[in-house]
Amino acid sequence: MRIGxxxxxxxxxxxxxVLSRHPAVDSLLVADADPxxxxxxxxxxxxxxxxxxAMFTGGGRDLPDALVICSATAAHASLIARAARAGLPVFxxxxxxxxLPGTLGALAEVEAAG
Numbered sequence: 508m509r510i511g512x513x514x515x516x517x518x519x520x521x522x523x524x525v526l527s528r529h530p531a532v533d534s535l536l537v538a539d540a541d542p543x544x545x546x547x548x549x550x551x552x553x554x555x556x557x558x559x560x561a562m563f564t565g566g567g568r569d570l571p572d573a574l575v576i577c578s579a580t581a582a583h584a585s586l587i588a589r590a591a592r593a594g595l596p597v598f599x600x601x602x603x604x605x606x607l608p609g610t611l612g613a614l615a616e617v618e619a620a621g
Contacts, residue, residue, distance in 0.1 A: 509534040511562040511571030511595075513586060515541075515548035518600055519577030526575070527552040536571055538562055540578070565595045571595065580605055584613040591620035 508531050512523050515537050535554035539545035542556065548557035550564060562574060574590045574600040576583055584604040590597040598616075604610040613620050 508532055508571045509536070509569060511536045511538070511557075511573070512575040512577060513552075513559055513562060514576060514578030514582075514600075515539040516542050516577065516579075519575075520548045520551065522577055522600075523548050523552045523554055527554060527591045536562065536568075540582075554555055560581060563589050563595075573597065576600060584609040587613040588616035590619045594620065 510526050510532050512519060512526065512535065515523065523535060523537055523621050524573050525533050535543050535552065537548050537554045538559040541561065545556040548554065560566060562570065562571060570593065573596040576586045576597060578586060580602060583599055587597055587599055587603065603613050
């Protein structure tokens with residue numbers, strides 16, 4: 508399985524380390540708003556660092572099979588919506604959004620995408 512992970516801060520790097528050791532994960536892609544931080548996490552975990560947009564467009568590569576969102580909370584809802592529109596299953600660190608309207612908006616995007 509090819510997993511994409513967005514957000515390589517403390518919790519994101521923890522998840523990347525766990526995913527890099529999981530036997531079902533053949534390929535791990537990591538991205539961050541700070542490309543240098545993504546590169547550090549990639550080196551630490553054996554992942555490939557890619558731009559955030561590549562998680563949704565492929566960026567010359569295959570799309571991930573699933574996406575893990577560990578970014579700053581303010582970005583969660585928009586990243587969930589982008590993942591839903593790209594047809595990607597998504598796991599998001601808590602909380603989904605900063606407020607109830609943001610959470611409901613993200614859920615509506617997921618439901619609309621099927």
